[in-house]
Amino acid sequence: MNLFQAPCRLHVNGVAMWAPRLPGWERARTILSGGEAAPTLPATRPSPELLPPNERRRAPDTVAVALEVALAACRNADLEPTALSCVFGSTHGDLAITDYMCSTLASTPAQLSPTRFHNSVHNAAAGYWTIGADCVRPYTAISAGAYTFGAGLLEASAQALSSGENILFVCYDIDARGPLATMAPSNGLLSSALVLGPQHGPRVLAALDLTLNTADGLIASRARAGNAALVAGNASETCLPFMEALALGGERDIVCLAAPGLGLTLSLRPI
Amino acid sequence: MQPPRITAFTATCAAGSGRAELLRSLRAGQSGLRANDFGREPLATWIGRVAGVEDAALPAEFSSYECRNNRLAWLGMQRDGFLDTTRAALARYGADRVALVLGTSTASVGATEEAYARLTPAGDFPEELRHPAVHTPHSTGDFLQRILGLRNLSITVATACSSSAKAFAQAARLLELGIADAVIAGGVDSLCGSVLFGFNSLELMARDPCRPFDAARRGINIGEAAAFALLERSGFGPRLSGCGESSDAHHMSAPHPAGRGARQAMTEALNRAGAEPREVGYINLHGTASLLNDEIEARAVADMFPAATHASSTKGWTGHTLGAAGALEAVIALLSLESGFLPGNLNARELDVACGPQIRLASATGRPRYAMSNSFGFGGSNCVLLFAADPA
Numbered sequence: 127m128n129l130f131q132a133p134c135r136l137h138v139n140g141v142a143m144w145a146p147r148l149p150g151w152e153r154a155r156t157i158l159s160g161g162e163a164a165p166t167l168p169a170t171r172p173s174p175e176l177l178p179p180n181e182r183r184r185a186p187d188t189v190a191v192a193l194e195v196a197l198a199a200c201r202n203a204d205l206e207p208t209a210l211s212c213v214f215g216s217t218h219g220d221l222a223i224t225d226y227m228c229s230t231l232a233s234t235p236a237q238l239s240p241t242r243f244h245n246s247v248h249n250a251a252a253g254y255w256t257i258g259a260d261c262v263r264p265y266t267a268i269s270a271g272a273y274t275f276g277a278g279l280l281e282a283s284a285q286a287l288s289s290g291e292n293i294l295f296v297c298y299d300i301d302a303r304g305p306l307a308t309m310a311p312s313n314g315l316l317s318s319a320l321v322l323g324p325q326h327g328p329r330v331l332a333a334l335d336l337t338l339n340t341a342d343g344l345i346a347s348r349a350r351a352g353n354a355a356l357v358a359g360n361a362s363e364t365c366l367p368f369m370e371a372l373a374l375g376g377e378r379d380i381v382c383l384a385a386p387g388l389g390l391t392l393s394l395r396p397i
Numbered sequence: 398m399q400p401p402r403i404t405a406f407t408a409t410c411a412a413g414s415g416r417a418e419l420l421r422s423l424r425a426g427q428s429g430l431r432a433n434d435f436g437r438e439p440l441a442t443w444i445g446r447v448a449g450v451e452d453a454a455l456p457a458e459f460s461s462y463e464c465r466n467n468r469l470a471w472l473g474m475q476r477d478g479f480l481d482t483t484r485a486a487l488a489r490y491g492a493d494r495v496a497l498v499l500g501t502s503t504a505s506v507g508a509t510e511e512a513y514a515r516l517t518p519a520g521d522f523p524e525e526l527r528h529p530a531v532h533t534p535h536s537t538g539d540f541l542q543r544i545l546g547l548r549n550l551s552i553t554v555a556t557a558c559s560s561s562a563k564a565f566a567q568a569a570r571l572l573e574l575g576i577a578d579a580v581i582a583g584g585v586d587s588l589c590g591s592v593l594f595g596f597n598s599l600e601l602m603a604r605d606p607c608r609p610f611d612a613a614r615r616g617i618n619i620g621e622a623a624a625f626a627l628l629e630r631s632g633f634g635p636r637l638s639g640c641g642e643s644s645d646a647h648h649m650s651a652p653h654p655a656g657r658g659a660r661q662a663m664t665e666a667l668n669r670a671g672a673e674p675r676e677v678g679y680i681n682l683h684g685t686a687s688l689l690n691d692e693i694e695a696r697a698v699a700d701m702f703p704a705a706t707h708a709s710s711t712k713g714w715t716g717h718t719l720g721a722a723g724a725l726e727a728v729i730a731l732l733s734l735e736s737g738f739l740p741g742n743l744n745a746r747e748l749d750v751a752c753g754p755q756i757r758l759a760s761a762t763g764r765p766r767y768a769m770s771n772s773f774g775f776g777g778s779n780c781v782l783l784f785a786a787d788p789a
Contacts, residue, residue, distance in 0.1 A: 256645075308522060
């Protein structure tokens with residue numbers, strides 16, 4: 127198997143998405159395909175159903191948006207979360223907690239909150255997901271800067287191809303806070319999730335052929351301007367062209383970058 | 398595919414800069430730990446600090462990547478000829494065929510902490526720290542990709558203390574699927590306020606040198622390290638025979654009480670390698686010297702391995718280097734295959750009752766066929782690497 131030499135086939139067995147103006151995949155699918163206008167009033171932050179009720183409101187934004195789509199994608203796929211290894215990608219991680227940590231360290235370091243500290247790890251959302259879903263399968267948590275969605279999708283695909291099993295891929299970023307916002311800008315909440323597998327799942331959406339190529343001047347596909355505006359400025363907005371293609375259905379080729387000059391061509395084919 | 402070869406490897410930590418120094422410290426029982434002298438108001442603890450990071454400026458054209466973590470990465474990469482070997486691999490395979498998978502827990506957040514401590518009166522980052530490339534988790538992966546001229550994947554794995562062990566597992570997948578012909582797998586984590594005060598807030602830090610597996614251990618010491626390995630499908634060197642990854646699905650900052658995930662990861666690494674527990678001559682344990690980890694890990698090892706297996710934690714030499722620990726301790730496991738030197742548990746005086754005969758106070762020599770390295774992280778992320786001597 128060599129992704130550079132011949133396309134490798136996977137299936138999109140489940141999908142989910144959440145942003146304040148794309149609240150859930152069913153609405154997102156209609157909005158992104160032009161069948162409905164985006165809501166003018168943004169939806170409020172989802173409440174992570176998998177967490178105990180007393181922890182839901184206190185959960186960090188990253189955990190709330192990541193767990194929302196992770197669970198929704200498993201339901202969309204009609205697959206048990208316990209059966210899925212997962213890849214969680216986020217460009218910047220929890221920017222609100224980083225802002226808190228750095229502010230507190232600058233003023234009263236000895237008063238740092240232990241809960242905020244253990245929530246500051248990049249794998250916090252993945253950790254809470256496996257705890258909430260009682261999933262003992264492995265997860266990873268990655269970042270690749272501006273290439274996080276492509277690099278994470280490539281790793282998720284590599285795991286699915288290597289293991290022959292379904293995998294859950296979740297990608298999310300949240301609002302930047304405080305002085306850090308000038309260096310690591312990100313606006314709004316956005317998360318997307320895919321269940322990918324070598325075989326058809328019970329509710330397969332499309333076949334997905336993956337090809338890798340390297341070239342100078344490779345350009346990533348872009349979403350329609352009106353759709354792009356709905357998540358503009360979020361550090362995970364690079365998920366949108368692929369999510370839009372899934373919403374539109376049919377035969378579509380999307381190029382997303384997994385690194386500078388490393389193109390991952392995602393060819394969606396109807397089943 | 399045959400398991401990948403480790404064709405080059407290196408490590409820089411408090412116990413030595415490069416393989417020869419590290420092995421000398423291990424053999425001499427010479428700890429690299431020292432009383433905490435890091436930061437403005439150092440906590441009363443001991444740390445594993447790498448000497449000279451402050452003076453190791455990056456090449457001028459990479460000044461926008463300046464921070465402790467990237468300096469440590471660059472310093473570490475220049476030891477043991479690793480940079481030359483990497484450049485030779487780039488020349489041989491092409492820049493588009495060499496990937497990087499870098500494990501880190503906190504990347505260069507130390508630079509962000511510094512900016513917050515020195516904000517301008519208007520509340521902005523000070524001029525010299527206005528470099529977006531360093532204030533993000535992929536800082537070091539991005540820096541190394543650019544300075545090495547890599548044109549394949551460069552990805553940061555950040556799963557806390559299992560990060561750079563998982564980097565090896567991901568590197569093996571990239572080779573298996575033909576995504577790359579050579580992969581640099583590594584780990585870099587550097588001292589910063591977040592981890593020192595963070596672990597302090599969890600009351601997990603020892604005030605004195607850490608004593609892994611000691612009955613009277615009092616917690617961890619934080620360290621820093623940069624460690625790298627070059628993985629290829631062919632060539633010469635030990636093999637990465639098996640990786641085992643699992644999740645505890647139990648708690649964010651405490652291990653599963655029965656070591657469920659740890660056992661699962663060790664079993665999977667053995668199964669993937671087709672190896673028997675008795676063939677594992679050395680296990681480099683996670684052994685942080687925290688109360689819970691060591692007890693649970695000791696019980697798992699006692700249940701799974703015969704008495705002849707030599708197992709130890711080397712954190713008494715290096716401290717817990719967090720996201721770099723997986724790669725650093727992979728290097729120590731590889732050194733045990735190469736040299737036959739099997740470290741003991743430095744600083745431990747009386748082993749915890751949970752320890753079986755596998756866990757040794759004293760160092761020894763042997764000829765391990767396989768060497769294992771355990772890494773377990775916050776969020777219940779476990780990764781076990783199993784290396785085989787060449788020829789195995």
